[in-house]
Amino acid sequence: MDISYPPETETFRAGVRAFLADALPPGWRGIGALDEDAAWAFARDWRRRLVERGYLSLTWPERYGGHGLSKLHQVVLMEELARAGVPFGLPQDTFGVKMLANTLLRWGTEEQKSRFLPRILSGEDTWCQGYSEPDAGSDLASLKTRAALEGDEWVIDGQKVWTSGAHHSDWIFVLARTNRDASRHRGISFLLVPLDQPGVEVRPFRMMSGQLHFNEVFFDGARTRADLVVGGVDNGWTVAQSLLGVERGEEAATNPILFRAEVERLVELARRYGKDQDPVIRQRIAWCWSKVEIMRCLGYRILTGWLKGAEPGPESSIAKLYWSEYHTEVTDLAMDIMGLHGQVPVGRPPLRTYRTDDPGAANSSASWSTTYLIARSGTIYAGTSQVQRNILAEKVLGLPREPRASADQEAVRAQP
Numbered sequence: 001m002d003i004s005y006p007p008e009t010e011t012f013r014a015g016v017r018a019f020l021a022d023a024l025p026p027g028w029r030g031i032g033a034l035d036e037d038a039a040w041a042f043a044r045d046w047r048r049r050l051v052e053r054g055y056l057s058l059t060w061p062e063r064y065g066g067h068g069l070s071k072l073h074q075v076v077l078m079e080e081l082a083r084a085g086v087p088f089g090l091p092q093d094t095f096g097v098k099m100l101a102n103t104l105l106r107w108g109t110e111e112q113k114s115r116f117l118p119r120i121l122s123g124e125d126t127w128c129q130g131y132s133e134p135d136a137g138s139d140l141a142s143l144k145t146r147a148a149l150e151g152d153e154w155v156i157d158g159q160k161v162w163t164s165g166a167h168h169s170d171w172i173f174v175l176a177r178t179n180r181d182a183s184r185h186r187g188i189s190f191l192l193v194p195l196d197q198p199g200v201e202v203r204p205f206r207m208m209s210g211q212l213h214f215n216e217v218f219f220d221g222a223r224t225r226a227d228l229v230v231g232g233v234d235n236g237w238t239v240a241q242s243l244l245g246v247e248r249g250e251e252a253a254t255n256p257i258l259f260r261a262e263v264e265r266l267v268e269l270a271r272r273y274g275k276d277q278d279p280v281i282r283q284r285i286a287w288c289w290s291k292v293e294i295m296r297c298l299g300y301r302i303l304t305g306w307l308k309g310a311e312p313g314p315e316s317s318i319a320k321l322y323w324s325e326y327h328t329e330v331t332d333l334a335m336d337i338m339g340l341h342g343q344v345p346v347g348r349p350p351l352r353t354y355r356t357d358d359p360g361a362a363n364s365s366a367s368w369s370t371t372y373l374i375a376r377s378g379t380i381y382a383g384t385s386q387v388q389r390n391i392l393a394e395k396v397l398g399l400p401r402e403p404r405a406s407a408d409q410e411a412v413r414a415q416p
């Protein structure tokens, strides 16, 4: 583990800090301190400023509107934004700027890059991720959505589910089966599909937190151009896996900052509810604080490997398991501190549907009780806790692989 940053990134850090000092109003405590409407207005304007400053496309090559800087510059930027309590773009940028743009840069054709990257950056096109299906979540390779070439178009039939933000997206990147004769992982393609067309129906549904976030997406003869396949026909599994690795380094740097700010809010919550002298509560808070410190060290370990160019390995499963399970505990504690008040959500709920509330959040019962519910989903998305434990058991502890279905059973499962 090497936790020092080279001088060129420290110079860059000073530039980011100067920008933040100039751009943020005096007394700024973080976007969490704004009321809901003001926070959304701020977030939209802030995105525009990040684009102007080149921060949303820092690592992209210059010919696509980027600045050609390194991954470490990106990590430094993310750290400073997290510390200042400002977002990196709008929620749907997770799928467009972070996931798809980086995937296109690695796998896309020249035409795909020139067409889509500028529109992702400007915010003209927003994207969502069409991986999971009703019978294909942890076992994603069981997916049944299929696409067939008809002339110069793919025709797509099937269903996706849990599609975050599809109800306000323009496009979806879809994993679809394009070759039924190939093995489960081979005959899948990564397609770019416009959502605004007669063959696509998006049906939103509410999360238990009350937020409207998820959708079912139905494809019934939906169409997209033949050349909108990324990384080659039947090669979608490899493309899909590389997309999942994109964010890991940034998260390793920003998670400890956001979770640390959350523990500080928790201490304040305990004081407010007169629980700061309760020995059991004090012990549980100290436990949370130590867990976040360990998270910081884990983050540095991941970053060190990632910056040396290592592909995400089992250590990213440790990190995912670690923060998501921790987050259920810290939010349990907040609910215990608030007692019955936690059952009556008052104040501003979090804007985020992932992780912690934003820095500066008012410590309201609505913030904590919604975050408590959101925390449960952290153990599911991006690979459930059970799946992470399987990976660790097999790849780190060297335990035998869990039983896999036979080839015959798999062939049956792949039927529509």
Ligand SMILES: Cc1cc2nc3c(=O)[nH]c(=O)nc-3n(C[C@H](O)[C@H](O)[C@H](O)COP(=O)(O)OP(=O)(O)OC[C@H]3O[C@@H](n4cnc5c(N)ncnc54)[C@H](O)[C@@H]3O)c2cc1C
Binding pocket: 128, 129, 130, 131, 132, 133, 134, 135, 136, 137, 138, 139, 161, 162, 163, 164, 165, 377, 378, 380, 381, 382, 383, 384, 385, 386, 387, 390, 402
């Ligand atoms: C907040 C949130 C946002 C999401 N956003 C998106 C999105 O934008 N796009 C998208 O495509 N998907 C999205 N998902 C879906 C997510 O990727 C899946 O929920 C996840 O992969 C788990 O799949 P599943 O829900 O089908 O559960 P299943 O895979 O059916 O699992 C059910 C239970 O069985 C356990 N299990 C499964 N297999 C094993 C095994 N081999 N060993 C031990 N236990 C096992 C699981 O851990 C789980 O407890 C999102 C999910 C959440 C919660």
